[in-house]
Amino acid sequence: MSLGFTPLLGTRSITPIYMQLYHYIRSQIENGAIAEGNRLPSIRQLAQHLSISKNTVESAYQQLLAEGYIQSRERNGYLVLPLDELSISMKSAAAEPLFENTEATSRQYAYDFQYGDVELNRFPLETWKRCLVETLSAADAQVLGYGNRLGHEGLRAEIANLVFQSRGVACHPDQIIISAGTQQAVSMLCQLLPLRGTAVGMEDPGYHGVRTVLINHGCKLTPIALEQDGIRLDSLRAADVKAVYVTPSHQFPLGMVLPIQKRIHLLQWAEENGTYIIEDDYDSEFRYYSQPIPSLKALDKQERVIYLGTFSKSFLPAARLSYMIIPPELMRSIHQWLQDYNQPVSPIIQQAVWLFMKNGEYARHVRKMRRLYQMKHKALTAAVSKHMGDKATIIGDGSGLHILLDVKGKSRSWLIERGEQSGCKVYSPLKHWLYPAQCPESLVMLGFGGLSVEEIETGIELLGKAWFSH
Ligand SMILES: Cc1ncc(COP(=O)(O)O)c(C=O)c1O
Numbered sequence: 001m002s003l004g005f006t007p008l009l010g011t012r013s014i015t016p017i018y019m020q021l022y023h024y025i026r027s028q029i030e031n032g033a034i035a036e037g038n039r040l041p042s043i044r045q046l047a048q049h050l051s052i053s054k055n056t057v058e059s060a061y062q063q064l065l066a067e068g069y070i071q072s073r074e075r076n077g078y079l080v081l082p083l084d085e086l087s088i089s090m091k092s093a094a095a096e097p098l099f100e101n102t103e104a105t106s107r108q109y110a111y112d113f114q115y116g117d118v119e120l121n122r123f124p125l126e127t128w129k130r131c132l133v134e135t136l137s138a139a140d141a142q143v144l145g146y147g148n149r150l151g152h153e154g155l156r157a158e159i160a161n162l163v164f165q166s167r168g169v170a171c172h173p174d175q176i177i178i179s180a181g182t183q184q185a186v187s188m189l190c191q192l193l194p195l196r197g198t199a200v201g202m203e204d205p206g207y208h209g210v211r212t213v214l215i216n217h218g219c220k221l222t223p224i225a226l227e228q229d230g231i232r233l234d235s236l237r238a239a240d241v242k243a244v245y246v247t248p249s250h251q252f253p254l255g256m257v258l259p260i261q262k263r264i265h266l267l268q269w270a271e272e273n274g275t276y277i278i279e280d281d282y283d284s285e286f287r288y289y290s291q292p293i294p295s296l297k298a299l300d301k302q303e304r305v306i307y308l309g310t311f312s313k314s315f316l317p318a319a320r321l322s323y324m325i326i327p328p329e330l331m332r333s334i335h336q337w338l339q340d341y342n343q344p345v346s347p348i349i350q351q352a353v354w355l356f357m358k359n360g361e362y363a364r365h366v367r368k369m370r371r372l373y374q375m376k377h378k379a380l381t382a383a384v385s386k387h388m389g390d391k392a393t394i395i396g397d398g399s400g401l402h403i404l405l406d407v408k409g410k411s412r413s414w415l416i417e418r419g420e421q422s423g424c425k426v427y428s429p430l431k432h433w434l435y436p437a438q439c440p441e442s443l444v445m446l447g448f449g450g451l452s453v454e455e456i457e458t459g460i461e462l463l464g465k466a467w468f469s470h
Helices: 017-032 043-050 056-068 086-096 126-135 154-166 184-194 209-214 233-238 260-273 327-336 347-358 362-393 412-420 455-468
Strands: 069-072 077-080 176-179 200-206 219-225 243-246 276-280 306-310 322-325 392-395 401-409 443-447
Touching: 043 056, 056 077, 126 347, 154 176, 154 306, 154 322, 154 347, 176 184, 184 209, 184 276, 184 306, 184 322, 184 327, 184 412, 200 209, 209 219, 209 243, 209 392, 219 233, 233 260, 327 392, 362 392, 362 401, 362 455, 412 443, 412 455
Parallel strands: 200 219, 200 243, 243 276, 276 306
Antiparallel strands: 069 077, 176 322, 306 322, 392 401, 401 443
């Protein structure tokens, strides 16, 4: 096969053109971009293509010939020769990964209790495809350009409607900013409030994904202790913070629900101190045994709460779609500042999700998933009780897509290792504690969204055997 190439040749360089051409071809052969057996362009062709003299090309080829990179064949031009050992080692070094890939390793387990996985087998893929196709078929400048800076207008209106109906939040669509996941939303908040260098409170334990962002944005992280029914208000009052991040409807990772009296006190405290509360309402669609609890934002008469919602659990993590609801006064003050930022979520995805919501598919999907996750949750708790009895205690059940298991008398690393040996992957919750020593040794974390009822039952049975049979 003959090939063409276009090196950048510098006429002002002190290196002669023929040497630049020689170095270019040699490096392409060594890194494998020009493979063994390929035919170089003829001297005439290449000279014409690069607008240089035939002598220059010939000199470069002569050098490659002399060093054994190419061979001249009668009536067949110049062929690239097999690489010698030196160049083979250079090539394989180039193919080495830059770091160890830790992302895919857990997929080798038959029963992977990975938190963050959602039900994929019952996902309405055909409908979602139709929304994408419709988006692309009707694509206009709105969809194929950068899109509205705050996010797709129709989608923001749908979200305003959704949070009003399901979370009791009354807001104008212009208070909503579409974001690319919770971390990106918090990152944005760190810039716009701004929070750099200021004290920010956070439940401890709390969501490590958000803690990482706060720390990396230079916030002075102030851990706030928890008690049986959620965040300790006395700890919060003792901390002089500019903002506090909380998960009141399903504390992450412990799972408790903040009672109404505490919510009211929390809001009063925020008003008295001029503090912003960042409410992460990440999985409230999935509450199985009680009425949905109105969000903190729904009680927020003084507009101290910045509400965060995500589509990662209720739709797909792959959409990378979330949103913030900003108090009107704050929104007015930052609106101009936002004009310097582009919208991070693809307008194509936003438009397709808008269509998905507009025709009722999203509401249908959430209802279907709630029933399904409830069955999974029931299967999980029943299997734990059947195969582990009183040797393991579930922490934080009743909602969401994960639980913690307290397996008294066993160590986390032993539990994880024994689980792996039996084909079951369970996880350490350690990273969610600011001070790892405070994380009880006997706790492991199990997500169940991505496994079927049967897989959950078999997985828990196997774990029971691995942990308790001798
Ligand atoms: C507490 C908490 N907030 C938010 C999220 C969702 O984050 P994202 O919107 O980036 O998918 C999760 C999911 O893992 C979570 O556990």
